[in-house]
Amino acid sequence: MKSRLSGTENFKNITGSEALMLSLLNEGVETIFGYPGGAIMPVYDALYDYQEQLNHILVRHEQGATHAAQGFARVTGEVGVCIVTSGPGATNAITGIGDAMMDSTPLVVICGQVGASLLGTDAFQEIDVVDVTAPITKWSYQIRRAEDVTWAVARAFYIAKNGRPGPVVLDFAKNAQVGKIDFQPSECKFIRSYQPVLEPESTKIAEAAALINSAKKPFALVGQGVTLGKAENELRAFLEKADIPAGWTLLGESAMPTDYPLNKGMLGMHGNIATNIKTNECDVLIAIGMRFDDRVTGNLATYARQAKIIHLDIDPSEFNKNVKTDVAILGNVKETLPLLTEMLQPNTHADWLASFAEYEEREYQTVTKKELESTDGHIKMGEVVRKVSEAARNEAILVTDVGQNQMMAARYFKFTKTRSVVTSGGLGTMGFGIPAAIGAKVGAADRTVCLFVGDGGFQMTIQELGTIMQYGIGVKIILLNNSYLGMVRQWQELFWNKRYSSTPMTNPDFCGIARAYGIKAAEVSDRVALNTSIAEMLADDEAFLLVVNVEPEGMVYPMTPAGETITNILME
Amino acid sequence: MEQKLYTITIFSENTPGLLNQITIIFTRRQINIETLSVSPSAIEGIHKFTITAFASEDLIQKVVQQIDKRIDILKAYYNVDEELVHQEIALYKIATPELLKLGSVEGLIRKYDIKILELNETFTVFEKTGHHAETQQLFKELSETVGVLQFIRSGRVAITRSKVERLSDMLAEIEKKCKTTS
CATH class of the missing domain: 3.30.70.260 (ACT domain)
Structure with missing residues (x-):
């Protein structure tokens, strides 16, 4: 992001709060998601003078600020910025900070803090934010003097976006907010104790290339590292040169278009059966910017034991963390993939690629056909997803909440553009959806943003409908309503003897709520109305809530039960 | 494992x-x-x-x-231990009258290479440096004979057997990189 300082600002004798505004402009920030409060008032007062330059979106809860900033960061590739107050403001932001840590999303969260003289005294709205957030941030720092503002902000942005991205917390003591300084723009290009990207070792590249060149059945796993590294083209060049089929993790989803011939689909618990079965059949497994999450691998003791494993990642602590690698290639995949591609022999694996078809056909016959092509009975979740995707010409940004809606959306939404998936993968945060969709739409105003959310998650951050109203944010919300906490109910049905403990929900009139917020809404229960309402929803760029009453006891299949061998797949 | x-x-x-x-x-x-x-x-x-x-x-x-x-x-x-030269320090407080009942304090001091830090009518403080097993052995012997009023042992300090501290090389490399980036 380029500095937005004009150079004509008055830098003499300004407050730490104003220095924060200038520092944010210097980092190229345009948008802030936040919520004021006592210990951050000097910053909000300074913001009053910078309303033209800094677009502040007032959310309705600090959790919403963090998820919105995540949505913004994920679609733009820039750092998401939040400002919240001390104490409860900061603790409310914790879920989003933890989510960003798990999903490698660059965030800078600025929390108010009581004045330095009150620290440690249990002052009103004081909480030890630095220590509370230490395990869930890349860096957490307390600014206790106005003199440190520019240095800390520059360092925060450098850390958040370089290397494996992640959240940074700046705990901004009130005395530092009001203290006076002469402002000097600060730039961080280097931290001696943190080298974000290390040099790839050429011997490792050669070893990996030799393995791939001799492979009969190579298989690639595509993670978010490809999107974060902006390496989509490098990925395709790599896959195409040696004719390597690929599967993707949840966060790696839109790095390849859905209909790309080498894209064989989703990995893991609710992934496609071909990709999971082939993981345990391939001879060389190439993991690209992914971290072998347990939802991808299932039982590690039986995961890809037959294969030589090559792991490309920017974070050395991911190597051998879950899966033992034969060759670990450290670095940004944007740089390491081309080095590897260069050493590959052009190759074809026609028989190997063709061997996926049998499983694709089996999945279509037993799962997909029913989910997408049923003509009677309740509307199914999958068909809603596919219809919306196609109505938006498969060009929309998909935002999901967590649970069945998320898995159905990941399985059936189609993609033609990268940076089109915003979902809470690692932390699995219900309530992520609405605020993340707000952030995504703010970050990509010219694109259609479709949120799929369940009736449970919708009500966890329902207050953000107020944010949509206030700023006229044109998100398309598709509420898959089954009046259950659907994914928990699915587990209860399969593994807990159908004892539906605390999963049925009595729901309000969702459309009535949306209309009270001035948001257009429709509720449908049959297929004809569904088609009409989708068309109505996508006809303009305004916010819309489409409540679809779907089959109450719908199931997401295929499914590998947690901890099982990835090829032990339940199909119905 | x-x-x-x-x-x-x-x-x-x-x-x-x-x-x-x-x-x-x-x-x-x-x-x-x-x-x-x-x-x-x-x-x-x-x-x-x-x-x-x-x-x-x-x-x-x-x-x-x-x-x-x-x-x-x-x-x-x-x-692992084989790659290191390491040491711990331990302090032992003993009642002086009890200590004097021992036949030969000299024997004890020579055997364990003890340093006496304080000596008065009431108590004596021994210092012993060594590996954990060595400081523990002295603790055991004192406990069984004269009794130990207070005991404290430090954490380990260690130095690798390699010629240079790895950090200095690394820092030099980082500083070099720093110059090329800025």
Whole structure:
């Protein structure tokens, strides 16, 4: 992001709060998601003078600020910025900070803090934010003097976006907010104790290339590292040169278009059966910017034991963390993939690629056909997803909440553009959806943003409908309503003897709520109305809530039960 | 997997809160810290942590990688005892009248190479440096004979058997890189 300082600002004798505004402009920030409060008032007062330059979106809860900033960061590739107050403001932001840590999303969260003289005294709205957030941030720092503002902000942005991205917390003591300084723009290009990207070792590249060149059945796993590294083209060049089929993790989803011939689909618990079965059949497994999450691998003791494993990642602590690698290639995949591609022999694996078809056909016959092509009975979740995707010409940004809606959306939404998936993968945060969709739409105003959310998650951050109203944010919300906490109910049905403990929900009139917020809404229960309402929803760029009453006891299949061998797949 | 005592050495910037950042990584992996010693290193502004813990090598490797990943950590690595010269210091407070009842204090002092730090009518303080087993052996003998009023042992300090401190090389390399970037 380029500095937005004009150079004509008055830098003499300004407050730490104003220095924060200038520092944010210097980092190229345009948008802030936040919520004021006592210990951050000097910053909000300074913001009053910078309303033209800094677009502040007032959310309705600090959790919403963090998820919105995540949505913004994920679609733009820039750092998401939040400002919240001390104490409860900061603790409310914790879920989003933890989510960003798990999903490698660059965030800078600025929390108010009581004045330095009150620290440690249990002052009103004081909480030890630095220590509370230490395990869930890349860096957490307390600014206790106005003199440190520019240095800390520059360092925060450098850390958040370089290397494996992640959240940074700046705990901004009130005395530092009001203290006076002469402002000097600060730039961080280097931290001696943190080298974000290390040099790839050429011997490792050669070893990996030799393995791939001799492979009969190579298989690639595509993670978010490809999107974060902006390496989509490098990925395709790599896959195409040696004719390597690929599967993707949840966060790696839109790095390849859905209909790309080498894209064989989703990995893991609710992934496609071909990709999971082939993981345990391939001879060389190439993991690209992914971290072998347990939802991808299932039982590690039986995961890809037959294969030589090559792991490309920017974070050395991911190597051998879950899966033992034969060759670990450290670095940004944007740089390491081309080095590897260069050493590959052009190759074809026609028989190997063709061997996926049998499983694709089996999945279509037993799962997909029913989910997408049923003509009677309740509307199914999958068909809603596919219809919306196609109505938006498969060009929309998909935002999901967590649970069945998320898995159905990941399985059936189609993609033609990268940076089109915003979902809470690692932390699995219900309530992520609405605020993340707000952030995504703010970050990509010219694109259609479709949120799929369940009736449970919708009500966890329902207050953000107020944010949509206030700023006229044109998100398309598709509420898959089954009046259950659907994914928990699915587990209860399969593994807990159908004892539906605390999963049925009595729901309000969702459309009535949306209309009270001035948001257009429709509720449908049959297929004809569904088609009409989708068309109505996508006809303009305004916010819309489409409540679809779907089959109450719908199931997401295929499914590998947690901890099982990835090829032990339940199909119905 | 085989549990062994590992010594983890960490060099860090001298920023507040680092000890917490390090210890929570052990906690998450359910490893108890056996000993811990922190002090300024030979290089100004850089602190050195020496931690010992029982774990499998696989686990200790992961813990060290996680520690190394923290922004303000310059370098973290681990060693087994054979790769180190290491030492601990222990202090023992003994009732002087009890001590005098021993036939030969000289024998004890020679046997364990004890240094006497304080001696008065009421109590005596012994200092012994050595490996854990050695300081423990003295504790055992004193407990069984004269009794020990108070006992304290420091965390391990250790130096690798390699010729140079790895940090100095690394710092030189980083500083070189710093110059090329800025």
